[in-house]
Structures are given as C-alpha cells and as structure tokens.
Amino acid sequence: MKKKPLMLALALATQVGMQTSAQNAATKEVHKDRVFLQDYAVKNNASLSTAHQYSLAADRNGVVQVLEANQLLMPYGGYFQLDGKLVPDKTYLPMKDKKVLAIDRYQDQLVYLDDKAVFSNAWAGSVYFQHSLVAPTAFVGGKDFVFLAAAKNKLQLLQKDQAPHAFELPAGFTVLDIVFDAGENLFWILTEKEIYSFSPGGKTVNKALSAERMTALAFHPAKNQLVVGTKNGYFTYDVKAKKQSEINQKLPWTEITTVQSNGDDIWFGSSMGAFKMDAGGHFSYYHGKRWMPGEQVKDLIVQDNKTHVLTENGLGTIVFEEMTLEQKAAILDRQMRERHIRHGFNSSIDLLEPGNLGTARLTDSDNDGLWTTMYLAGEAFRYAVTKSPEALQNCKESLLAMERLFTINPVEGFPSRSFERRGYIEQLSDPERWQHASDPEWDWKATTSSDEAIGHVFVFGVLAEVVDDPWVKAKSIELLDALMTHIVKNDMYLIDYDGKPTLWGKWNPDYVNSFPTSVGDRKLNSSNITGMLQTAYYFTGKQMYKDKAFELMDKYGYLENMMRPMAGIGRSGEGSDDWSKMLSDGWNHSDDEMYYVGYWGLYRYAFDEKLKAKYKESIVDHWEAERPEKEGLWNIMTALVQPENFDLEEAIWFLERHPIDLISWNVKNSHRKDIELMEPNFRNQTTKEVLPPSEARIARHNANRFALDGGNDGRVEYSPGDIWLLPYWMGRYLEVIQ
Structure with a gap:
C-alpha cells in the first residue's frame, strides 16, 4: 500500500476525534467544575x-497567639512551602509584665487569664475581672461576659461589678478543661475521671458522668452533645437524654489531646497528628511534615477557613481555600514551569535541605523521556481545548527535548533515556549508563526501556492528532516513524549503542511468548506493541507496520495474549525460570502505567471496528481490576472507551483531594486504627479502601496507591506535569470535565 499523504493522515486524525466526540456525547458521564476546598x-x-x-x-x-511558659508567641514569616517561625509577640508593651497563664477566644477576640484577672485588650480594655485563684490553668467565657476560671479543683465565676463566686470540686480532682453550652447556659467542667455541669444562674454544680483517663472536652451544638477525648478513643454524651455513648476507637490515632467542634465537623488533636471527622463519620487525617512541624498536638483551634494546630515543633496552619479544578490547574502549572523544566524535560527536583525550595536542584531520571511524554500530552490536550499560545509553546519546547533524545546518540531511531552537559556523569543517577556524545559538550543516557518507548508513541500520536500546528504534527510523525522503523527493522527489539537489545526493549515473539501466560509481561508487551504499530500505521500509512501487527496477532498469538483476563495474572509458579519468577513476584504498577498510555493508540487507532471491540473488552477488564485504587488517570483514560461508566466521581475525588504540595514528605498510616487491613495478596492491596491522595505519599502513576507509609523525608519535589496535569487536561479534552 502506498504511503498516505501527510494531510490525509492528519485529516483522518481529526475525523477520529470528531467521531468519538459525537458517539460519546449522548451517554458520557460529565463533571461540571465546581468550587471545592483545597487544603494546604x-x-x-x-x-x-x-x-x-x-x-x-x-x-x-x-491574629494568632501561642502561650508558652507565660510568654506570648506569634507566627512570623510562614507561607505555603516557605516555613516561618514562632517569635515573641511584643505588640502590646504592657503585656510583657503580665504573667499570662492561659489564652482563649471570646466573641472573636483574644482574652487572657493571668495570676490576677481575666482581661482583654479588646472592647477598649474594659474587660478586667479579678480573681483570687492560685496558679489558675483554665477558663472560658459564657453569656454576657461571664467567665469561669479554675485552679486544680477550685473554681470562680467572674463577672462585672460582682465579687467572684467561688466553689470547689471534690478533693483530688483537677480541672483539665471547661467548655460552655450557650443553649442551656451551662459550663461543663472536665477532670480526668469526672465531668460536672455548672449553672451560672443557679450557681449549682452537678456531676454528669464518670469515665477513665479523660483528656479533652468540646461541646458540639449541632448534635447537642459533649465530645470527650480520652487516652484511648473518644465518646459522646447527649446532654438532653443524659446518655453516654460507647467509646470509639476506630480513629486514625486514639490518644486524644484536644477536641474542637466546628459546625458539623469535629476536630481532634492527638499524640500522632490531627484529624477531622465530618457529619458522616469520615476522617481526614493530617499527620507528618506535609501538614505540621511536629506530631504531638498540644492544642488546636478552628478559625474561619483555617485550622491552627500547635505541636511540639511549632504551629501548623491548615488552610482550606475555595477553588475549582481549573484554578488548581493554574497553580500546578505555575509550579511546573517555575521549578520543573530541565532542557525541556519534565523533571523532579532534589532538595538539599528537607522541604527547602531554596536548595532545589533539577535532577535527571531513568525516565526523563516517559515523564516528559506524559506532561507533553497534557499540554497538547490543554492546547486543543483552550488554544493557549503558552500551551503551544510548552509543547514545542518539550518536543525539541524529545527530538534531541533521538539525535544526540549515534543509533538511528533510538531514543536516549536522557541527556546532560558533559562533566557531571558521576553526579547523575546511574552513572554507568551514561555515554559521551559526539558533541564534546554533552553526554547521553543509554539502556532505554520499553516504558520510554510506549510513552514516545503515546505522545507522538496525541500531538499529531490534537495539536493544530504544522511543525508539531510533522515532527511528531517523523519521530514516531523513526522509532517504529528502528524496532521493526531490528526484529522487534530496541537496539542500543553496543548492538544489543536493551534489557526491557523487547517485543520479539521469542521473548514475549517465553513467559507463562500468568506472567504479566506476556500480555503487556503484546498490548503495547500492537498499539505502537497501529499508531505508526495510522499516521504514516506504511504497510510494514500493519503487516507486522497482524503477523504478531495472528501468527504469534499477541491478540490472544492481550485478551487474557487480568484475573489470570499471577505468580509464574514452580518450574518457571528465575526471570519469570522475578517478574511475577507481585503486581507491577509500572506495568499499569505502560498499559494505559498504550491504550490510547491501541483503541483510538484500531485497524477495524471488530478489533476495536476486542480492545475495549480488554481495557475494561483491566479497569475493573484497577477500580479499588481510584487512580485518577486510569479512570479518565477509561472514558476513552467507556464514557458512560468510568468512575468519574472517583476521578474527581483524586483530582480534588490531591495535595498541591508535591514535596515528598514522609507519611505514615500503618499505625491507624480507622483503616481495615487486608491479608497479604498478589496486588499488594493493604487496605479495603484506598486512602485519599492528601493522606498518602506523593507518588507517580506507576506506584502502588495502597502503600501506607513512605516518602523521601522532604528531599524531593515531584512534578505536577505527569501526576496531575495529564489526567486533568485529558479529562477536559475528552469532555468529561467541563
């Protein structure tokens, strides 16, 4: 068959998109962008x-104040991803001589308890109610500027123009906290073993309940309950029915140090982080240096759209900012362009000091090509949707980097893993893989893998189809053809500078079919190479690509390989070779990434409708296996073949709940009491329900989203280009996010 003219190929590419859009419009699930609360x-x-x-x-x-050892402190200099510090608050000169013992908020103003009085600098300084307590530690305000203060078991009711009303709890009890119930006009007084109510009108004290090892107290107006924290969980007390609940220990951590109510939500501080419980009983866990300087919560307060959490290492303020996904995309795009572009590649940065972006250094990786293809595809979709000149320029810059991966080495049609200026090999990752280029200024990285190859084919197809720019289209097809010509002419191998196949760049039947059918690489490589050959044929019209694809499918069983259900993937079993055993010792999430980027070419550029239906069956089978992970990109990509059912809600959950702080702080969840652990299994699914991205380690799409612990101690910032921007802009292009 003669080669298709370039313009005909491009016209057909456009037609594919139009047909898909028309076919899907009536039935697809669609998310209309909405305002949500982004936490950071x-x-x-x-x-x-x-x-x-x-x-x-x-x-x-x-104004936020912290009291430590009679000294008032205030936060200074802290911004998102730029830490500040607590410094002495010298705002009011007379305060330096006050022996402040506690601070609180009353009618949205700061109020203080010192060794002489309850007082405030608000209300023109008119609030000053003297007490006679020795070393008081707790107080709270009630109605009409009535305050109750406590020292050990002694309490005093303080109000304007009246002598303090003093009373005592039984000997041996120490007041830990006091809260006010405005509805009933009652003060509730917490000790370690008993809770009392005090009526300021009748000046009567009544014991409400007894329990062991109580630590914290809050009144929850939404349910007319007391929420009582203990050293091993929490319980509630219905103040009307006078009924105490069972203790709840299914919490992120059970040693409670403080409790605050806020509308329908309840916030808990613990000895291992803070967590919010919503009206439905679901928890959001804030633990680790992504969220706060320390983990032992001393106190917390909720203020408007912020929750301030005081720990042993300082103050963490969790901000809840209203935004849409489109606005979040703009924030992450800014991070991407400011910090993660290296020679046009999509790169991570190493942080020489944990979390300190001022010590950032762009770093190479084995997968510079792959991560860049994923970012580049996202920018292509962005341009197709918005016609943004900036997105087009980003495409061109990264496509130049992709082109140079081919031209910097001496092997025709072979994409390098990466390239860098000469003289730094020993400081780069895997120095043994680097080679000198003919250009004396540059080195290039060899041993390119199959995941780079499938990434190249994916993005070249996307660019050629969706970016309406002559140079981008022509260059993409040129590079696609060069790579696939190399593979076909080298007997379905990726041949390195030494004339040998790379470790992973193998699609030859002798290699692929050498594995037992239970080994995932047999199915994966068959799926990938079929999609790669289809893409090359679609955009070049070269018959050799179509002939080779049908040869592999019909003669060597590649179609049968790829149609085997995912349920059949497992360990290779006894009698298999060591390589097969190694490849099948557990589910490989990098394989998932390779499958899915390959599905674009496999399904979209299928040779005929009969094959397309088979491919859909295989893709949906894979998606069914992946659904528990709620992986945003896999769900969005599944909309390509099944727009009426692809877990749209879970995809949006992934995009909305993903942190905008992509510094890889250590996270720990294995200690949690609120998660249901599973028995060890082949897929390494640790829990029945996957945790939200905001509570898990920062990870690319080739990682196990069920990993409970992990991180790099704040020494890496990952790029949003592949992690977040690709699924978002693909969703916009496929019109499932509007």
Whole structure:
C-alpha cells in the first residue's frame, strides 16, 4: 500500500476525534467544575518544651497567639512551602509584665487569664475581672461576659461589678478543661475521671458522668452533645437524654489531646497528628511534615477557613481555600514551569535541605523521556481545548527535548533515556549508563526501556492528532516513524549503542511468548506493541507496520495474549525460570502505567471496528481490576472507551483531594486504627479502601496507591506535569470535565 499523504493522515486524525466526540456525547458521564476546598499547610517552626502547658487562640482580625511558659508567641514569616517561625509577640508593651497563664477566644477576640484577672485588650480594655485563684490553668467565657476560671479543683465565676463566686470540686480532682453550652447556659467542667455541669444562674454544680483517663472536652451544638477525648478513643454524651455513648476507637490515632467542634465537623488533636471527622463519620487525617512541624498536638483551634494546630515543633496552619479544578490547574502549572523544566524535560527536583525550595536542584531520571511524554500530552490536550499560545509553546519546547533524545546518540531511531552537559556523569543517577556524545559538550543516557518507548508513541500520536500546528504534527510523525522503523527493522527489539537489545526493549515473539501466560509481561508487551504499530500505521500509512501487527496477532498469538483476563495474572509458579519468577513476584504498577498510555493508540487507532471491540473488552477488564485504587488517570483514560461508566466521581475525588504540595514528605498510616487491613495478596492491596491522595505519599502513576507509609523525608519535589496535569487536561479534552 502506498504511503498516505501527510494531510490525509492528519485529516483522518481529526475525523477520529470528531467521531468519538459525537458517539460519546449522548451517554458520557460529565463533571461540571465546581468550587471545592483545597487544603494546604503553612508552618511556623519552634522547639517547645514538653514541660509546659500551652494555649492557642486567634481573633477576628486573624491574629494568632501561642502561650508558652507565660510568654506570648506569634507566627512570623510562614507561607505555603516557605516555613516561618514562632517569635515573641511584643505588640502590646504592657503585656510583657503580665504573667499570662492561659489564652482563649471570646466573641472573636483574644482574652487572657493571668495570676490576677481575666482581661482583654479588646472592647477598649474594659474587660478586667479579678480573681483570687492560685496558679489558675483554665477558663472560658459564657453569656454576657461571664467567665469561669479554675485552679486544680477550685473554681470562680467572674463577672462585672460582682465579687467572684467561688466553689470547689471534690478533693483530688483537677480541672483539665471547661467548655460552655450557650443553649442551656451551662459550663461543663472536665477532670480526668469526672465531668460536672455548672449553672451560672443557679450557681449549682452537678456531676454528669464518670469515665477513665479523660483528656479533652468540646461541646458540639449541632448534635447537642459533649465530645470527650480520652487516652484511648473518644465518646459522646447527649446532654438532653443524659446518655453516654460507647467509646470509639476506630480513629486514625486514639490518644486524644484536644477536641474542637466546628459546625458539623469535629476536630481532634492527638499524640500522632490531627484529624477531622465530618457529619458522616469520615476522617481526614493530617499527620507528618506535609501538614505540621511536629506530631504531638498540644492544642488546636478552628478559625474561619483555617485550622491552627500547635505541636511540639511549632504551629501548623491548615488552610482550606475555595477553588475549582481549573484554578488548581493554574497553580500546578505555575509550579511546573517555575521549578520543573530541565532542557525541556519534565523533571523532579532534589532538595538539599528537607522541604527547602531554596536548595532545589533539577535532577535527571531513568525516565526523563516517559515523564516528559506524559506532561507533553497534557499540554497538547490543554492546547486543543483552550488554544493557549503558552500551551503551544510548552509543547514545542518539550518536543525539541524529545527530538534531541533521538539525535544526540549515534543509533538511528533510538531514543536516549536522557541527556546532560558533559562533566557531571558521576553526579547523575546511574552513572554507568551514561555515554559521551559526539558533541564534546554533552553526554547521553543509554539502556532505554520499553516504558520510554510506549510513552514516545503515546505522545507522538496525541500531538499529531490534537495539536493544530504544522511543525508539531510533522515532527511528531517523523519521530514516531523513526522509532517504529528502528524496532521493526531490528526484529522487534530496541537496539542500543553496543548492538544489543536493551534489557526491557523487547517485543520479539521469542521473548514475549517465553513467559507463562500468568506472567504479566506476556500480555503487556503484546498490548503495547500492537498499539505502537497501529499508531505508526495510522499516521504514516506504511504497510510494514500493519503487516507486522497482524503477523504478531495472528501468527504469534499477541491478540490472544492481550485478551487474557487480568484475573489470570499471577505468580509464574514452580518450574518457571528465575526471570519469570522475578517478574511475577507481585503486581507491577509500572506495568499499569505502560498499559494505559498504550491504550490510547491501541483503541483510538484500531485497524477495524471488530478489533476495536476486542480492545475495549480488554481495557475494561483491566479497569475493573484497577477500580479499588481510584487512580485518577486510569479512570479518565477509561472514558476513552467507556464514557458512560468510568468512575468519574472517583476521578474527581483524586483530582480534588490531591495535595498541591508535591514535596515528598514522609507519611505514615500503618499505625491507624480507622483503616481495615487486608491479608497479604498478589496486588499488594493493604487496605479495603484506598486512602485519599492528601493522606498518602506523593507518588507517580506507576506506584502502588495502597502503600501506607513512605516518602523521601522532604528531599524531593515531584512534578505536577505527569501526576496531575495529564489526567486533568485529558479529562477536559475528552469532555468529561467541563
């Protein structure tokens, strides 16, 4: 068959998109962008002594104060991804001589308890109610500027123009906290073993309940309940029915240090982070340095769209900012362009100091080509949707980097893994893989893998189809043809500079069919190479690609290989070779990534409708296996073949709940009491329900989303280009996100 003219190929590519859009429009699931709350942290560091009692409060102006050992501190200099510190608050000169023992918020103003009085600098300084308590530690405000203060088991009711009303709890009880119930006009008083109510009108004290090892107390107006934290869980007390619940220990952590209610939500501080429980009983867990400087919560307060969490290492402020996915995309795009472009590649950065972006260094990786293809595809979809000149320029810059992967080495049609200026090999990853280029200024990285190859084919097809720019289209088809010509002419191998196949660049039947049918590589490589050959044929019209694809499918069983259900993938079993055993010792999530980027060419450029139906069956079977992970990109990509059912809600959950802080802080979840662990299994699914991205380690799409612990101690910032921007912009292009 003669080669298709370039313009005919491009016209057919456009027709594919139009047909797909028309076929899917009537039945597809669609998400209309909405405002959601994006959480992120601002941290102000300090080393706080464990010997002291702490208070934390904020006023209506946004002023936040921390009390440590009679000294008032304030956060200074902290911004998103730029840590500040707690410094002495010298705002009011007379405060330096006050022996402040506790602080609180009353009617959105700061109020203080010192060794002489309850007082405030608000209300023109008119609030000043003296007490006679010795070393008081707790107080709270009630109605009409009535305050209750406590020192051990002694309490005093304080109000304007009246002498303090003093009373005591039984000997041996120490007041830990006091909260006010405005509906019933009652003060609730917490000790370690008993809770009392106090009516300021009748000045009567009544014991409400007894329990062991109580630590924290909040009144929850939404349910008219007390929420009581203990050293091993929490319980509630219905103040009307006078009924105490069973203790709840299915929590992220059970040693509760403080409790606050906020509307329908309840916030808990613990000795291992903070967590929010919503009205449905679902938890959001904030633990680790992504969210706060330390893990032992001393106090917390909720203020408007912020939750301030005081820890042993300073103050973490969790901010909840209203935004849409489109606005989030703009934030992550800015991060991408400012910090993650290296020679046009999509790169991570190493941080020489944990979390300090001022010590950032762009770094190479084995997969510079793959990560760049994923970012580049996202920018292609962005351009197709928005016609943004910036997106087009980004495409051109990264496509130049992709082109140079081919031209910097001496092997025709062979894409390097990466390239870098000469003289730094020993400081790069895997120095033994680097080779000198003919250009004395540059080195290039060999041993290119199959995951790079499938990434190249994926993005060249996307660019050729969706980017309406003559140079981008022509260059993409040129590079696609060069790569696939290399593979076909080298007997379905990727041949390196030494004349030998690379370790993973193998699609030859002797290699692929050498594996037992249970080994995933047999199915994966068959699927990938079929999609690669279809893409090459579609855009070049060269008959050799179509002939080779049908030869592999019909003569060598590649269609049968790829149609085997995912349920059949498992360990190779006894009698198999060591290589097969190694490849099948557990589910490989990098394989998932390779499958899915390959599905674009496999399905979209199928030779005929009969094959297309088979491919859909295989893709949906894979998606069914992946559904528990709620992987945003896999779900969005499944919309390509099944727009009426692809877990859209879970895809949006992934995009909305993903953090915008992509620094790889250590996270730990294996200690949690609220997760249901599973028995060890081939897929390494650790829990029945996958955790939200905001509570898990930062990971690319080739990682196990069920990993409970992990991270790089804040020494890497991953790029949003492949992690977030690709699924978002693909969703926009496929019109399932509007």
